[in-house]
Amino acid sequence: MVRRDGARLSKTHTGEMMDDCRKITGMISEGLDRELTWSERMRIRVHLLMCSGCSAFEKQMIFLREAMRTLAERIGGHGDH
Amino acid sequence: MAPFMDARLDEQTLKQERKYLRYYALARLRDAELAEDAVQETLIAAVQNFGSYAGRSSLRTWLVAILRNKIADQLRARARANEVQIETLDGETADEALDALFARNGHWGENARPQRWGDPRAALEDRQFWEVMELCMQRLPGRIAEAFYLREVMGESIESICNGLEITATNCSVMLFRARAQLRICLEAKWFAGTGRG
Numbered sequence: 128m129v130r131r132d133g134a135r136l137s138k139t140h141t142g143e144m145m146d147d148c149r150k151i152t153g154m155i156s157e158g159l160d161r162e163l164t165w166s167e168r169m170r171i172r173v174h175l176l177m178c179s180g181c182s183a184f185e186k187q188m189i190f191l192r193e194a195m196r197t198l199a200e201r202i203g204g205h206g207d208h
Numbered sequence: 209m210a211p212f213m214d215a216r217l218d219e220q221t222l223k224q225e226r227k228y229l230r231y232y233a234l235a236r237l238r239d240a241e242l243a244e245d246a247v248q249e250t251l252i253a254a255v256q257n258f259g260s261y262a263g264r265s266s267l268r269t270w271l272v273a274i275l276r277n278k279i280a281d282q283l284r285a286r287a288r289a290n291e292v293q294i295e296t297l298d299g300e301t302a303d304e305a306l307d308a309l310f311a312r313n314g315h316w317g318e319n320a321r322p323q324r325w326g327d328p329r330a331a332l333e334d335r336q337f338w339e340v341m342e343l344c345m346q347r348l349p350g351r352i353a354e355a356f357y358l359r360e361v362m363g364e365s366i367e368s369i370c371n372g373l374e375i376t377a378t379n380c381s382v383m384l385f386r387a388r389a390q391l392r393i394c395l396e397a398k399w400f401a402g403t404g405r406g
Contacts, residue, residue, distance in 0.1 A: 153381075159388075
C-alpha cells in the first residue's frame with residue numbers, strides 16, 4: 128500500500144498498517160548508504176521514541192560505521208564516505 | 209599522461225597493499241590460509257604483469273581486480289573439490305536470515321532485541337575487540353561480507369557495489385542490512401553483552 132506521501136507501509140500478518148521494527152531498522156541501515164527522505168526520517172524518529180530496541184540498534188549502527196572507519200585507517204583503506 | 213602512471217611496485221608499496229588485500233580476501237574467503245594464498249598469487253601476478261597496468265585506474269583498484277579473479281579461482285576450486293557449497297544464493301537468502309531476528313509481525317523476536325552497549329567507543333582502543341571484530345566479520349556469508357567490506361572499509365557507493373557484484377540495488381541494501389544486523393548480534397554476544405545493562 129502506498130500512502131499519499133508515497134511512503135510504503137508494511138503489512139503485518141494481522142493486516143494492520145504500521146511501521147514495524149524490521150522496516151525501521153532496514154531504513155536505518157539504508158540511511159547509512161543513501162540520504163533518506165524527510166518522511167522516512169520522521170517515521171524513524173517517531174518509532175524510536177517508543178522503541179528501545181530500535182533506538183539501541185540505531186546507536187550501534189553509528190558505532191559500527193565509526194569502527195569500520197577506524198579499521199579502514201588501520202589497514203590503509205579509503206574509508207572516505 | 210595518465211594520473212597514476214608513476215605508480216611503482218616497490219617493496220614499500222607491496223607491503224602496504226598486501227595488508228589491504230589480505231583483509232579483502234579474508235572477508236571473501238573466510239579462511240586465513242586461503243586468503244594468504246590468494247594475496248600472494250595476486251602480488252606475483254601484479255609484479256609479472258605490471259607492464260600491462262595502463263594506469264587508467266588507481267593501483268589498488270587494479271590489484272583488487274586481480275585479487276577478485278584469484279578469489280573466484282579459489283571458490284571454483286573449492287566447489288570442484290565438492291566441499292560444502294559455500295556459494296549459496298546469499299542475496300536471495302538474506303531476507304530469510306533476517307526472518308530469524310523478527311517475529312512475524314515485524315517486531316523484535318525473543319532474545320533478538322538489541323541491548324544497550326554502554327560506551328562502545330572505548331572498545332576501539334582495545335586490541336582484543338579488534339580480534340572479536342575480525343572473527344565476527346569472518347562469520348558473514350561470502351558475498352555479504354564482500355558487499356559490506358566494499359561499502360564500509362573501501363567506502364564505495366551502493367551503485368558501484370551493485371555493478372561490481374552484479375546485483376540489484378534492493379538486493380544490495382538487503383545484503384548490507386543483513387551484514388550489519390548479523391555483526392551487531394555477534395559483537396553484542398562476544399563483546400558487549402552485560403556491559404551496558406546498568
